[in-house]
Amino acid sequence: MEGAFRFSDDFGPARIISIYQPSLALKAILVVDNTACGAAIGGVRMAPDVSVEECFRLARAMTWKNAAAGLPHGGGKSVIFGDPRMAAAAKEQLIRAFAGAIGDISDYIAGPDMGTDERCMAWIKEETGRAVGLPSVVGGIPLDEIGATGFGLAACVDVAREFIGFDLKGARVAVQGFGAVGKHAARFLAEKGCILVAASDTSGTLTAPSGLDIGALIALKEAGRSLREHDRGSKLPADAIIDVDCDIWIPAARPDVVRADNVSRLRARLMPQGANIPCTPEAEQALYERGVLVVPDFIANAGGVICASMEYRGGTQRAAFEYIDERVRANTHAVIQESQRDKILPRAAALKLAERRVRTAMLMRRWR
Numbered sequence: 001m002e003g004a005f006r007f008s009d010d011f012g013p014a015r016i017i018s019i020y021q022p023s024l025a026l027k028a029i030l031v032v033d034n035t036a037c038g039a040a041i042g043g044v045r046m047a048p049d050v051s052v053e054e055c056f057r058l059a060r061a062m063t064w065k066n067a068a069a070g071l072p073h074g075g076g077k078s079v080i081f082g083d084p085r086m087a088a089a090a091k092e093q094l095i096r097a098f099a100g101a102i103g104d105i106s107d108y109i110a111g112p113d114m115g116t117d118e119r120c121m122a123w124i125k126e127e128t129g130r131a132v133g134l135p136s137v138v139g140g141i142p143l144d145e146i147g148a149t150g151f152g153l154a155a156c157v158d159v160a161r162e163f164i165g166f167d168l169k170g171a172r173v174a175v176q177g178f179g180a181v182g183k184h185a186a187r188f189l190a191e192k193g194c195i196l197v198a199a200s201d202t203s204g205t206l207t208a209p210s211g212l213d214i215g216a217l218i219a220l221k222e223a224g225r226s227l228r229e230h231d232r233g234s235k236l237p238a239d240a241i242i243d244v245d246c247d248i249w250i251p252a253a254r255p256d257v258v259r260a261d262n263v264s265r266l267r268a269r270l271m272p273q274g275a276n277i278p279c280t281p282e283a284e285q286a287l288y289e290r291g292v293l294v295v296p297d298f299i300a301n302a303g304g305v306i307c308a309s310m311e312y313r314g315g316t317q318r319a320a321f322e323y324i325d326e327r328v329r330a331n332t333h334a335v336i337q338e339s340q341r342d343k344i345l346p347r348a349a350a351l352k353l354a355e356r357r358v359r360t361a362m363l364m365r366r367w368r
């Protein structure tokens, strides 16, 4: 019995459901962690090697992220065991069967994650009546295309820099990972007067102290090419982005890119985290001690999930941008203020804020 409740604590998980359909080789896990703030929103991950524990940890991360963003949603996550590159017909059958199995779990709203995309969400919506991250023809807001997360990062930077005391006009930005998040963050920050002095992708780092041409770099990436193919700027290896002298360093690629062994190389004053968990705990502690202001991932990169929540309510793209601006600004301010007042890491302040919101919502439930 204990095994079934090994993750249980004050917050959840409310349900862990295993789904098995031998004739289709469907194996999946759904974790609905906490729904005190509202129906759980969380991605559907498809991968061959996911575990129940990973699913629970991702669901809990969504509980905090959604609460921190001030959304009327709890946290959940699901994983389907399988190779996401399987034949399209087999994938559709598996996802539709999964959707059929979770159809009556009405307090879980599926979204895209690793191995699933907007088409998968359209199938889930048809089977269950609910999903976010949908194609625009069925009411979706294309959040990566419009740059919802990058827009939120720019709003976050605008608030955070007031605490450090520098102007966005002429502020130097370096972006690690010039993808859906990174390129739009660069674009929105440039609109506020910042200069992109470095950008990287898996092919390498491009630097230019006087500023890179963001439009040209976006066009290059959208043509399926790499930053190394750009004809301007200096070309360095991918990991050299950490050495770039700048004011704002935006991780927007992979987890754990800043670690104890390379954190001393970072030369920025502000790190709004676009990627999820881009720093190890040791690196985040070291940055705090050095006075580098880190705005943690689930505060800084909440633009995407805020956009998904607006989509769920039938909101427009414009309303989504307004809501992202308002929420990310307010939360960035609250987290930095609490971190400075209580002399704790911004991540600890953000977790306290999220936990407070979930506990308050839990007090209003029948079983409390």
Ligand code: NAD
Binding pocket: 143, 144, 149, 176, 177, 178, 179, 180, 181, 182, 200, 201, 202, 203, 238, 239, 252, 253, 254, 255, 274, 275, 276, 301, 302, 304, 305
């Ligand atoms: P993406 O695949 O569109 O872009 C990632 C970019 O990072 C690519 O250009 C890739 O070349 C580059 N990259 C990968 N490894 C690299 C490395 N070692 N060095 C330099 N560049 C590298 O992905 P995305 O949607 O922009 O997501 C980026 C990160 O942000 C992920 O951690 C994701 O979980 C997180 N995130 C994304 C969203 C969103 O709205 N898309 C929201 C919240 C968090």
